[in-house]
Amino acid sequence: MSDALPTFLDERVRVLIGDITTHDVTAIVNAANSTLLGGGGVDGAIHRIGGPQIYAECKQIRETTHPNGLPTGEAVITTGGNLAAQYVIHTVGPIYGRNPAREAELLAACYDNSLRIARQYAVLSIAFPSISTGAFGYPKPAAAAISSRAIRDFLTTDNQIREVRLVFFHPSDARVFLEYQEFE
């Protein structure tokens, strides 16, 4: 089913349906919260399947570089613990409605900063969930436009990352994304 979905940017971007924790890529991105210490949704699934190593590394980040939590729009990296992925890149999406003047810019920053860290770590393939569109309430059509533009802008300046997967849990979310994406 997934393989029949469209690709973008010369097949460097693939839209897929499924559980991101099963993806065998260099890095998966976590839609975390600023505590970095877990939660529900995709964050809960990543920590549950990835195991205690990821939590321990997140706790270490809180104790060292980010004692007040990870600011919205920024990203940090840990290993992938028991996941197939080598790394987890944790980013904090905006909570919709909390900072209306900046939320689009902050959502774009999640994608851009995650890709920047990926480049630093020589990541070849990366899978993103649909950041902020679950518990954080970001409207899915707007998130589709913002995320696709941010990914496009990054990939046009980068030759290293070969594959970006956009993994949607629900087929209906993938459909909305495909309708509102602005890759081209």
Ligand code: AR6
């Ligand atoms: N694989 C792929 N996508 C998933 C999975 C999965 N295993 N599980 C959920 N999704 P959310 P947010 C989709 O709420 O809106 C957490 O409690 C889901 O259908 O996970 O950024 C954190 O700790 C939706 O499309 O993230 C934060 O407190 C998308 O992932 C807060 O939620 C994002 O939904 C972050 O909220």
